[in-house]
Amino acid sequence: MGISEAPWKQPYHSRAPTEGIASQQSAGTIFEVFMTSQFISPGFKRRAREADSAFKERIPPGQYETKDFPVLSAGPTPRTPLDQWKFSIYGGIAEDLKWTWDEFLRLPRETVTVDIHCVTKWSKLDTVWTGVSVDTLLKEVNLEAQSGIGYLIAFCDGGYTTNLPLPDVRGGKAWIAYEYDGKPITPEHGGPARLLVPHLYFWKSAKWVRGLKLVAQNKAGFWESLGYHDYGDPWKEQRYAGD
């Protein structure tokens, strides 16, 4: 951005997190705060656990690290028997793709270790998931020949939906996960299978996912139409519409 030589001229919220950390030891700190006229809560201090290097590099602004795994959902937990479970991909493609649970488990699997960030402020580091990369699922679709498709809508048991730009689920960025920490994902955490898109706030990682609809036009999903941000980048604090 060409302004790294004068970090105090940047407001806090537009600075990359690592830059913000580096500057907090500089003599310019108090001056910066005055410059951005942000309100300081008297006596509020960063605790030791928020000052260590892992926290600084891996926890986005406004988030805190949790060791538990909180459960957040808007309604009751759906429970679909596995013999009735199917995963489908459709919309703008010649033939719909469908997998039964057994077929899905036979697809090539990947195990990934990722940090996740929930818009309700908690972040959890080094979570381990196993599932099928969305790249694997989309391999059978000649997306390059479908130039009109720019987005997808994940749909789920219970009626939940969330929208994503297609590039955000390609190139090793998204999975349909069915194991957490080596065990089947429990229903409260989205089992039997959930979308996993760890680079966006976790409401995009839809629980109880049953398929992906490929679409030309972006269309707000469940939380996106209730005031939450359309894209949801945790490092830019895109929590709510307009952020």
Add this chain to the structure above:
Amino acid sequence: MATRQLKWQLAKVVEIRKETPTVKSFILDVPDWTTHLAGQHVDVRLMAADGYQAQRSYSIASPPEVTHLMLTVERIEDGEVSPYLTDELRVGDRIELRGPIGGYFVWSAFDDKNDDSPLFLVAGGSGIVPLMAMIRHRANSGKKVPTRLLYSSAYQEEIIYRQELDHISANDSSLRVIYTLTKRQPLNWQGYGRRIDRPMLADTIWQPAEKPRAFTCGPTRLVEAVANCLQELGYKPESIKTERFGPTGG
């Protein structure tokens, strides 16, 4: 969809109420507050002098009709934001907040879609807060929507808003408040004395034929149990709205 940003605002503490040994209510003057719906929350932000910021969400306890905003905060041992609010904040101090947030776990007495559906509210601990906003809003609206609140606390002294709940229900036969105490019950206790379970819900719910709307807020275990049991008892999944209150790092 309009994309006007929810701006951070400075709120001034005008009153602090001690609700229970670990819970305080903060009554705030927020000059640019527009309005909210019962059930919504705000984000509170604390900023340290070095630019470090911490944020947490807190449910709004006040109904939309009143001028001041009330937040009710449970002190989480080893928490980061809640101990600052409950231990450090004084009348006249200011905090940053923005909102209202959340458009799903909400209820309005003036919503045309209500069809006089009765309300079944289930709270665990500080999960009472957004439900209290609904109860206060309902009381102010003058609409006698038949309402039952089933409220679980560990100990009697941890029941939040006890006096107000008893006062509102004593003066309104269409509101019934049912308490359960899970850890210890005083002598002559009239309420239940165990965790919320299916038989307790079967005893207290509106029958599904009355097309009730259910809201449940509390710790995950309680919310999961309530939502599952209500479905087993015939409630449609879409009639059950849930909100979790995890004391996770609060």
